[in-house]
Amino acid sequence: MKLNATILYSCVDDEKEEASTPPSESSPPAPASIVVGYAFTSKKKKSFLKPKFIRFARNKGIQFVPIDLKRALSEQGPFNIVLHKLEGRDWSQVIEDYQRLHPEVTVVDPPEAIQHLRNRQSMLEVVADLKFPESYGKVCTPRQLVISKNPTSVPDEVVKAGLSVPLVVKPLVVDGSVKSHALFLAYDHISLSELEAPMVLQEFINHSGVLFKVFIVGESIKVVRRFSLPDLTETDISTNSGVFGFPRVSGADSSADDVDLDPAVAELPPQPMLEMLAKELHHRLGLRLFNLDIIRQKGTKDLYYIIDINYFPG
Numbered sequence: 001m002k003l004n005a006t007i008l009y010s011c012v013d014d015e016k017e018e019a020s021t022p023p024s025e026s027s028p029p030a031p032a033s034i035v036v037g038y039a040f041t042s043k044k045k046k047s048f049l050k051p052k053f054i055r056f057a058r059n060k061g062i063q064f065v066p067i068d069l070k071r072a073l074s075e076q077g078p079f080n081i082v083l084h085k086l087e088g089r090d091w092s093q094v095i096e097d098y099q100r101l102h103p104e105v106t107v108v109d110p111p112e113a114i115q116h117l118r119n120r121q122s123m124l125e126v127v128a129d130l131k132f133p134e135s136y137g138k139v140c141t142p143r144q145l146v147i148s149k150n151p152t153s154v155p156d157e158v159v160k161a162g163l164s165v166p167l168v169v170k171p172l173v174v175d176g177s178v179k180s181h182a183l184f185l186a187y188d189h190i191s192l193s194e195l196e197a198p199m200v201l202q203e204f205i206n207h208s209g210v211l212f213k214v215f216i217v218g219e220s221i222k223v224v225r226r227f228s229l230p231d232l233t234e235t236d237i238s239t240n241s242g243v244f245g246f247p248r249v250s251g252a253d254s255s256a257d258d259v260d261l262d263p264a265v266a267e268l269p270p271q272p273m274l275e276m277l278a279k280e281l282h283h284r285l286g287l288r289l290f291n292l293d294i295i296r297q298k299g300t301k302d303l304y305y306i307i308d309i310n311y312f313p314g
């Protein structure tokens with residue numbers, strides 16, 4: 001089954017509505033031509049299955065049915081599509097067994113492919129291998145070093161890897177937990193020993209404080225602007241020391257789409273480049289629902305970095 005741009009739907013006004021609308025799963029079932037069984041964390045259920053979206057889908061003949069995790073999946077349904085965002089090996093096994101038994105059901109997406117994005121090293125490796133014409137703009141990933149064990153030797157490893165501060169420090173594993181989104185900025189090598197491995201140390205790229213979120217559904221694309229970390233000046237770098245945790249930035253509440261920005265900063269990455277990225281990564285990752293976080297290096301017109309890839313984002 002082909003996923004298309006119909007799903008690239010906006011729920012901008014849902015917060016208000018959510019408070020006054022009863023959960024739609026308790027509404028009487030409507031005749032549906034497509035039944036989507038879903039298994040989400042409670043966080044995902046809240047952010048994705050908003051009443052307005054459920055109504056929108058129902059009007060298109062699409063019904064969302066919760067999967068009961070306590071019962072065998074094969075005894076539930078029948079489903080046309082299974083949509084899932086849950087952690088753990090047991091769940092992956094359930095999905096793989098189900099797909100084997102029910103090849104007629106579209107499972108979005110295969111656990112093995114999702115696993116690729118649960119590690120900040122493997123998620124960017126696939127980008128590093130991409131080759132396409134530079135006329136589209138140059139796309140790279142920031143240089144980064146993986147620290148897998150506890151890190152007394154980090155300062156040496158950083159020097160050996162040719163990395164220099166400031167560095168963005170990110171937990172290696174991305175498992176949906178708050179901890180996996182706890183990021184730090186490190187202004188000196190020595191303080192890096194205080195942080196908890198496994199982690200990646202990534203070069204900081206000045207990008208004028210704006211990030212492009214490229215949402216990919218199959219081969220459809222939607223790109224939005226979000227505020228991001230501000231540029232670091234030479235003075236910041238020479239006067240600061242230590243490591244600083246920074247709060248979640250570039251979330252859904254940080255839209256920079258309707259803001260008066262310098263046009264050179266606001267300009268979206270070229271559409272042919274995004275189309276090529278979406279197509280290539282969709283195939284290489286074997287995933288249909290993901291997003292790329294892309295920044296453009298400050299002062300350049302076409303030097304882009306992919307800094308993060310998220311499975312089944314908001």
Ligand SMILES: Nc1ncnc2c1ncn2[C@@H]1O[C@H](COP(=O)(O)OP(=O)(O)OP(=O)(O)O)[C@@H](O)[C@H]1O
Pocket residue numbers: 142168170180181182183202203204205206211227228229249250293307308310
């Ligand atoms: N290499 C970098 N250079 C400059 N800024 C960066 C870099 N990496 C991350 N950032 C900033 O930190 C923010 C969070 O980084 P990242 O997207 O990797 O974290 P995350 O926890 O995976 O976030 P998400 O909520 O998108 O999953 C980015 O939105 C950007 O503002």
Ligand SMILES: O=P(O)(O)O[C@H]1[C@H](OP(=O)(O)O)[C@@H](OP(=O)(O)O)[C@@H](O)[C@@H](O)[C@@H]1OP(=O)(O)O
Pocket residue numbers: 041043044047048085174175176177213250251252291310311312313314
């Ligand atoms: O909850 P939101 O709608 O903010 O979605 C966020 C999503 O959380 P959810 O999948 O649990 O909902 C996050 O997933 P985990 O890494 O934590 O698994 C990650 O993909 C963020 O980039 C998404 O934020 P976005 O930047 O796309 O808005």
Ligand SMILES: [Mg+2]
Pocket residue numbers: 250293308309
């Ligand atoms: Mg991100």
Ligand SMILES: [Mg+2]
Pocket residue numbers: 174308309310
């Ligand atoms: Mg992420």
